Amino acid sequence: ETGVTQTPRHLVMGMTNKKSLKCEQHLGHNAMYWYKQSAKKPLELMFVYNFKEQTENNSVPSRFSPECPNSSHLFLHLHTLQPEDSALYLCASSQVGSAYEQYFGPGTRLTVT
Amino acid sequence: DAKTTQPPSMDCAEGRAANLPCNHSTISGNEYVYWYRQIHSQGPQYIIHGLKNNETNEMASLIITEDRKSSTLILPHATLRDTAVYYCIVRPNQAGTALIFGKGTTLSVSS
Numbered sequence: 037e038t039g040v041t042q043t044p045r046h047l048v049m050g051m052t053n054k055k056s057l058k059c060e061q062h063l064g065h066n067a068m069y070w071y072k073q074s075a076k077k078p079l080e081l082m083f084v085y086n087f088k089e090q091t092e093n094n095s096v097p098s099r100f101s102p103e104c105p106n107s108s109h110l111f112l113h114l115h116t117l118q119p120e121d122s123a124l125y126l127c128a129s130s131q132v133g134s135a136y137e138q139y140f141g142p143g144t145r146l147t148v149t
Numbered sequence: 150d151a152k153t154t155q156p157p158s159m160d161c162a163e164g165r166a167a168n169l170p171c172n173h174s175t176i177s178g179n180e181y182v183y184w185y186r187q188i189h190s191q192g193p194q195y196i197i198h199g200l201k202n203n204e205t206n207e208m209a210s211l212i213i214t215e216d217r218k219s220s221t222l223i224l225p226h227a228t229l230r231d232t233a234v235y236y237c238i239v240r241p242n243q244a245g246t247a248l249i250f251g252k253g254t255t256l257s258v259s260s
Contacts, residue, residue, distance in 0.1 A: 038192070038194070040192075078250045078251055078252055078253075079193065079248075079250040081248070081249065124190075126192050126193070128192070128193075137183075137195050137198065138193075138195060138248060139195065140192030140193050140194065141192050142191060142192055143190075143191070143192050
């Protein structure tokens with residue numbers, strides 16, 4: 037238990053669906069991150085939020101839309117995804133001053149059919 | 150960005166020390182060495198980090214060479230639960246940037 041929770045843990049969606057992934061951290065951190073991990077590939081950074089402001093978008097397609105309403109919650113809204121978007125989506129948090137001591141959630145395993 | 154080189158895989162017997170090497174010959178003076186691991190189907194877990202001095206915590210020890218061009222993560226008494234992919238990451242400790250993961254070393258601990 038890292039203090040970072042993600043829901044749902046598993047999600048199957050069609051290409052025309054709209055769904056959202058949720059991340060919540062109970063560590064009092066002020067930076068949150070979304071990562072994508074495809075099969076047999078390294079983790080890829082998607083988005084970074086510092087103090088609820090997006091500070092990094094790693095050339096992510098617009099079918100992925102992040103939202104950070106407060107420092108404890110992070111969402112990833114999904115629409116019109118492609119089968120190649122099937123992956124493990126990981127959320128992490130840290131203190132802004134300790135950007136590399138990140139705590140990860142268990143991930144959401146997404147399958148796009 | 151400084152790049153790291155790690156062996157793709159290593160084996161270790163249970164109870165023995167696991168020594169995982171990492172080369173980072175282009176490391177800059179303000180860059181730290183971070184180690185994470187990822188157990189199958191779980192999120193990565195922070196292990197330890199250091200700048201130039203050796204570091205130890207309850208999980209592992211980090212030995213950084215004097216020229217800082219390489220480091221070794223040591224798990225003093227490996228257990229089966231230490232089987233995971235271990236990532237060595239070199240980054241400056243500044244706000245607003247994030248971890249860049251490579252392919253790491255897959256450590257297999259066997260009884």
